Amino acid sequence: MKLYAIALQCALFTLAEQASRDDSCVCELRNSEQRFPHDKLSTVEDNTSECNSNITSQKTLELESLLLGLERRLPQLQEDVAILERENDGGLYGALSLQVIENEMRDIMQLIEKLNSTTLGHQQLITDTTQQLEDFKAQMVELEKYDTMQVVKRQKANRILKRDLDQCKNGLHPTNQPTQPTQGICPYGQFVNITGAVVNTAGEYPGSYKYGAWGRDPKPEAGKESWYWLVMMTSNNRFSNYVRRYSSLSSLIVGVSVPGNVQIHSTNPTTNTIQGPNVVMYGEALYYNCYNQDAVCRFNLTTKTVTTLQLPKGTRFAAQLCLSVHS
Incomplete structure (x- = not known):
């Protein structure tokens, strides 16, 4: 009697397992869309950040500072040469004045050399940046192919429409520009740059007076x-x-x-x-x-x-x- 019950239970378990297997359904899902290249987008974002870090206002300020320094030093050199021509006595004073002028000319040559190297560096930066922008544009056009829902395209259209509306609004209601500087009271504006002191000689009393x-x-x-x-x-x-x-x-x-x-x-x-x-x-x-x-x-x-x-x-x-x- 016990053996029969055990055999019946085993038969029920087998049938249930078979029925469960027969009732299962397997479907194969195939996505017709291409897989979005997230790694490529990440690379474009990193390259864009690096490009932005290479173009700073400090580079422009450096070039302006060098031009301003050269603009100030040349008239000073002309004035010193004119003073030497008027006051030269052919002795010690003339020799010392020539030394001062020589030091000023050396400083001006250093300014010119630095200005040339900075200008060449900026030209190379412009060339590299232009090429990078062309590459970024081509890569983004390639990535837009994955935008099957045209979300990016609609966002572009919305930005252009908003820009046109803002321009139209500002044209109808022009903003009056302030006639006075917004900060400070100096009529000449803010400082552009401050450079270090230029030492030509040790002075009349080197080491004797500190203050x-x-x-x-x-x-x-x-x-x-x-x-x-x-x-x-x-x-x-x-x-x-x-x-x-x-x-x-x-x-x-x-x-x-x-x-x-x-x-x-x-x-x-x-x-x-x-x-x-x-x-x-x-x-x-x-x-x-x-x-x-x-x-x-x-x-x-x-x-x-x-x-x-x-x-x-x-x-x-x-x-x-x-x-x-x-x-």
């Missing part, structure tokens, strides 16, 4: 338009009691002070002499921090007189520079 100030009067007297001034910290690198005058930039570089020194006081330091390198000249007057005072001194180089402007108590010397510059 001081020099420049040119923006409001000079008649006949002193090319004059320069120099103030050196001569006592403990903190104090000074005179200003040194030069008839030209070449004279300043080679250290030939024809006008000589204009002394504020015979003692250094003392009342109303210079404390610190915060010095500026304007209108044939020297503005500086008065010695041990919360005040700005004004030394008139013509009359050799000093006037002071008292500042609020507690004013630090570092703040007086801004006050003297804007006076």
